[in-house]
Amino acid sequence: MPYAKTGGLGDVAGALPKALCETNEADAALITPLYETTDRSLLDSLIIDNLEVEWHAGEDKPQARVFYSTATGAPAFLIDAPRYFARPGIYGYRDDYERYAFFCRAALALLKRLGTPPQIVHGNDWHSGFAIAELAARRSYDSFYQNTRTVFSIHNLAYQGQFDPAELPRLGFANEWQTFEIDGTANAMKAGLAASDVLSTVSSRYALEIQTPEHGYGLDWLLRLRSDRLVGITNGIDYDVWNPATDPHIAARYTSEDLTGKQVCKLDLLRSFNLPEEPDRPVIASISRLIPQKGYDLIREAAAALLESGAFFIVLGSGARENEEFLQRLREHAPHRVGIYIGFNESLAHKIEAGADMFLMPSLYEPCGLNQMYSMRYGTVPVVRATGGLDDTVQSFDRARGFGNGFKFEPYEAGAMIESLYEAVYCYHDEDAWRRIQTNGISADNSWQRAARRYTELYRAAMTMP
Ligand code: ADP
Numbered sequence: 001m002p003y004a005k006t007g008g009l010g011d012v013a014g015a016l017p018k019a020l021c022e023t024n025e026a027d028a029a030l031i032t033p034l035y036e037t038t039d040r041s042l043l044d045s046l047i048i049d050n051l052e053v054e055w056h057a058g059e060d061k062p063q064a065r066v067f068y069s070t071a072t073g074a075p076a077f078l079i080d081a082p083r084y085f086a087r088p089g090i091y092g093y094r095d096d097y098e099r100y101a102f103f104c105r106a107a108l109a110l111l112k113r114l115g116t117p118p119q120i121v122h123g124n125d126w127h128s129g130f131a132i133a134e135l136a137a138r139r140s141y142d143s144f145y146q147n148t149r150t151v152f153s154i155h156n157l158a159y160q161g162q163f164d165p166a167e168l169p170r171l172g173f174a175n176e177w178q179t180f181e182i183d184g185t186a187n188a189m190k191a192g193l194a195a196s197d198v199l200s201t202v203s204s205r206y207a208l209e210i211q212t213p214e215h216g217y218g219l220d221w222l223l224r225l226r227s228d229r230l231v232g233i234t235n236g237i238d239y240d241v242w243n244p245a246t247d248p249h250i251a252a253r254y255t256s257e258d259l260t261g262k263q264v265c266k267l268d269l270l271r272s273f274n275l276p277e278e279p280d281r282p283v284i285a286s287i288s289r290l291i292p293q294k295g296y297d298l299i300r301e302a303a304a305a306l307l308e309s310g311a312f313f314i315v316l317g318s319g320a321r322e323n324e325e326f327l328q329r330l331r332e333h334a335p336h337r338v339g340i341y342i343g344f345n346e347s348l349a350h351k352i353e354a355g356a357d358m359f360l361m362p363s364l365y366e367p368c369g370l371n372q373m374y375s376m377r378y379g380t381v382p383v384v385r386a387t388g389g390l391d392d393t394v395q396s397f398d399r400a401r402g403f404g405n406g407f408k409f410e411p412y413e414a415g416a417m418i419e420s421l422y423e424a425v426y427c428y429h430d431e432d433a434w435r436r437i438q439t440n441g442i443s444a445d446n447s448w449q450r451a452a453r454r455y456t457e458l459y460r461a462a463m464t465m466p
């Protein structure tokens with residue numbers, strides 16, 4: 001963000017370099033493809049008109065240019081390679097592995113062209129696995145990269161960038177078969193995991209989960225093997241972008257001391273979904289990619305019970321057609337209680353965080369999850385399944401001690417989810433208890449400052465690796 005976004009990695013890529021620069025301990029810059037959807041007015045200047053990239057796939061060499069921008073608050077280099085990135089979508093193409101292999105080679109060429117060897121190259125998810133593998137190989141013969149160390153972060157182990165290993169020579173990895181290969185397939189995630197000096201993922205619990213067959217997607221053995229180099233660092237949230245006191249997208253601004261503006265936001269939200277203005281009815285919201293990871297099975301199974309709680313249900317999302325259709329049908333069935341927006345809408349996401357009372361995230365797995373943290377910042381109470389980062393960031397409300405910032409359930413079962421939701425709705429009607437949960441959530445420190453400090457420690461550790 002703000003160059004491109006399909007989910008949480010977009011937010012992380014925007015916020016982490018900025019937070020790193022603010023520590024004054026790291027001189028960080030982002031390197032990302034220039035996508036067709038990127039708003040060109042964010043670009044400051046064209047700094048390299050013709051970037052020479054080592055590339056042998058295809059007859060003619062793809063053009064690559066580099067733009068510079070500081071729109072995130074940290075330097076960013078955007079690689080403009082029309083052959084691979086002038087397409088309507090970000091991911092999801094048959095040749096994605098080739099697109100990101102080219103991007104990685106272009107990124108390394110750019111670093112050389114800039115002239116100062118980086119101490120750390122920090123790759124994120126499988127798309128960057130090619131750069132991590134290339135740097136490990138280069139160390140022995142390329143003096144420029146001799147002292148560069150690598151950090152590789154897993155944001156979602158389920159997506160691994162698999163392709164036919166016969167493609168490796170075309171991509172310039174003829175000698176890296178072993179790094180990429182698993183079960184007869186080339187795998188860019190595996191290459192990153194195998195070749196990186198240090199590994200991280202986006203929560204402590206997920207760091208443990210991915211070492212088990214249930215969450216390891218065939219790579220748990222490698223993560224167990226390298227567990228001494230693997231840490232979990234919970235993502236932060238960008239407190240400048242997600243701040244109800246300054247948010248330009250919402251109907252009224254409010255602070256943790258005075259939440260009256262939140263009520264104005266709730267009515268505005270109900271109006272924008274053509275729902276009746278009934279302020280005493282709680283609003284349960286969901287903003288997500290409508291895919292199995294996000295627990296849509298449970299929502300489908302429990303939708304009737306959810307509405308029986310007396311709440312409104314508002315969803316912003318897009319993804320699997322069957323889930324989109326289910327939600328449309330649910331709205332037709334209960335038009336005065338259900339609001340659905342199918343599509344991607346950043347501004348509406350802010351409005352929902354501000355106007356909702358509860359935020360539902362019943363994920364099957366969740367490496368970190370950002371919306372539960374955005375929710376807390378907006379006084380919206382998360383109801384989550386205890387998995388990955390959701391488990392690490394949400395503590396169940398304990399009425400007797402006044403402790404806890406949300407509600408969570410462990411088994412992946414509709415009944416368990418409904419029980420948590422009913423408990424939340426029950427508490428909602430107790431003003432003091434509710435105010436307490438909201439305050440506990442608002443006062444949680446989920447800032448990037450904390451996470452950035454942990455990354456700088458990790459970079460230092462990587463720099464001492466032989
Ligand atoms: P994931 O990256 O797995 O999708 P996260 O919780 O880390 O999950 O991040 C999701 C991010 O994408 C959040 O910033 C959320 O607000 C945003 N998001 C997801 N779906 C939509 C949508 N349909 N419209 C706007 N923002 C969305």
Ligand code: GLC
Pocket residue numbers: 007008009012155156202235366367368369370389
């Ligand atoms: C992935 C994960 C999500 C995480 C995000 C940013 O998309 O699914 O849980 O918050 O990456 O790290």
